[in-house]
Amino acid sequence: MSESSAPSQSGLREFWAQLPVEGRWLLSTVAVQTLGRGLTLPFTVIYLHEVRGISLDLAGLLMAFIAVVALVVTGPGGALTDRYGARRMLLWGTSAQLVGCVILAFATTPAVVALAFVFLGFNFGVAWPAFNALVAAITTGPARQQYFGINFALVNLGIGLGGVIGGLYADVTRPSTFTVIFLADAASMLVPIGLLVGPLRHVHGRAEKPEGESAAAGSYLTILRNPAVLWVTVLTFLGVFIGYGQMEAGFPAFARQVSQVSTSVIGFAFAVNTAVIVGLQFFVLRRITGRRRTRILMVMAALWALAWLVLGLTGFAAGSVAAAGGVLAFHAAFALGETLLQPTIPAITNDLAPDHLRGRYNAVNAGAFQSGTILGPVVAGFMLGHHWSAAFIAMIVVGCALMVALAFAVERRITPSVNGLQDGGPAPEPGTVTPAQAKGSAGTVS
Template identity: 65%
Template sequence: MIGIRSFWTALPTEGRWLLSTVAIQTLGRGLTLPFTLIYLHEVRGFDLGLSGTLMALIAFVGLVVTGPAGVLTDRYGARSVLLVGITCMVAGNALLAFATTPAVAALALVLVGLNFGVSWPAFNSLISAVVTGDLRQRYFGVNFALVNLGIGVGGVVGGLFVDVHRPETFTTIFLADAASALIPMALLLGPLRHVHGRAERPADDTAATTVRYLDILRLPAVRWLTALTFVATFIGYGQLEAGVPGFARQVAETSTRAIGLGFAVNTAVIVALQFFVLSRISGRRRTRVMIVMAVIWVAAWGMLGATGLMPGGALAVAGVLAFMGVFALGETFLQPSVPAMTNDLASDHTRGRYNALTAGAFQGGAIAGPVAAGFLLDHDLAVVYVATMIAGCVAIAAMALALERHVSGAVNGVPDPAPAPETAPTPVI
């Protein structure tokens, strides 16, 4: 508790406002996230293929608008861009609650995707405008734990509440999701109205107005960090949504209840261990933290792969649960490190674009991951599937070592060594 208290005390007032309502905001997202496909297919009667395509609109639109969102964040400020994104989120969920045709559902999901695309670079930029130094890394970690807590609790509540034979229950959860988005809007219009998250270019920086994404990507550190983020998402979050449940069902032959319990374990581990992990990685090289994460994920994927050797029994269930827990431990190492390094690499007036590159890499991995998993599992290539994931972990470790050569100690989470003091020459007698 001492660590939590000291962290909270060290936060500026604006940081406390941003963090204090995260779990409540994401509770609404948890209500709908696991049940949107079910809603489209079983409640509104769209066929499964169409429902899946409609769901893909969220990630596709988010990826398309991420680049422009980064530019707009730098030009107009994170607060303004966030307000636009939240407005889209409210409208999209409210519209989806009453969507009875594919066209209306598509429009609603496009609006939701717009919010996801603009919110990441804008929100991370706003945090970094308020919180600096080592406190920033800790903030990102605690924020990640609270997001998982809100989504996890929301998923449990939603599962107990919704009923496919009562469409009004789904209408209620989508309206609740829309209402929960009003909380950050109230913060931005009220106590945080003075935090615009925009920095003017330095007076001596004549090239700042022409900084393009290509210019940023020419920096080796940015290229390595972007590639690492893509691979980490591809073998991580891109698999949680499709590959892991598919493997658990088809190869390990576990029940849907076991899979649901696995996601509960994942959330519980993140919430329980994130602050402890933050205390352990503070002041350590972030690239080395990423390597530790890669090692942990190798162990996790090995556990999941082993379930294929003993399908259908209690050991398979235990293996799936162990995978979700160990994988979650790796997440607690990754999530504070990447956004903190991204924002420490960026200058104040280009932070939106740096965060947009990271967000784009994440969304790209989240799109490619399920596609690759579906192909491999559909062709009964379970061994190749697990081997691919382990190879990705090895690639992360290699890229982290390469990244380390191109960043300063401060960007890597440790102080740069102080220059040796000059000594006066020994007088010649």
């Protein structure tokens, strides 16, 4: 895949044409397999609290438990990805997600919910490093950033459609509707499982360790001693804590308890999120290609601060049309920030990583993500459970300001190339495969 295949230069059609077969398969089923996730993502906290009668504090702790499990398995998962390949780890993780959703569909007690979340956490901890390592093995340079961005848009297309369907169908007065959507989430896992045991059964994503390199060179301690990796890890943690950790737990809780909007409004808010991402991701990719990724993250932090301020203002008009509009506006601004975040952090991480350590580097980044999702729901549940809504919003806005400072710190510690700046050489002709790309593609097929 050449730079000219990226959507910023030749359009989406040319990007698709230049993708290896493995990349096409991975992208072609993303929206379908994430549809089930969208059915349940906006409503899990509501399901636990309003349907199963679990207190908001405990619901927040249970949501955080998913990330605790994920964090525990992320390190071993990254090492196993480097050793055995991404396909095998993705298969195990996706199968665990299926089992967890089935258990959650019928869970009526906190203990059974926790059991279901063990399986969900295992998937989140194992599958993310494996998937990113696989993507990095089949793409390189600017095209890698483009791939992560396009994949993110397709993920949100599936999640957003699922959110609309779930919002229209799920009803807190009819617990069976929640059982149905969690079973549908489980069924959607059959798509990636079929892909991994079928068309992608020969894909592994491994790279051999350089001859003479010691085992200590690939340890997590050695990786974290790299200042660039350490600061990117801290930045990821904070971004997830004030972003996704709050969007999945803090946002729906705030929207229901403070803004006092219906579940349908929450579902449509996620649809707005999807519409913005799908509608603007390709435009954003064109605008950010060749620009400093750290500066892009600073703009993202400003957008997120604005989004949370808008959500906070809805509390002054609780239950009104204005509150519903504010909830929708929150997700529009938040989504625009997401289009800046998702192509950049994975690209920085994988451009820093040696080929044979991609699993571990992505595991470090995933560990930071999981840590943020552990703390996020706990803090949201505690603060909103005690009606500290104003302090909750203020905390997130301050966190956005800290993200800007961390992005500056990262910028001083990574090379211009890792930061997304072009080398200045002429772009290869369409269809040209560079030696590095040939190496990456060769590492994906056994």
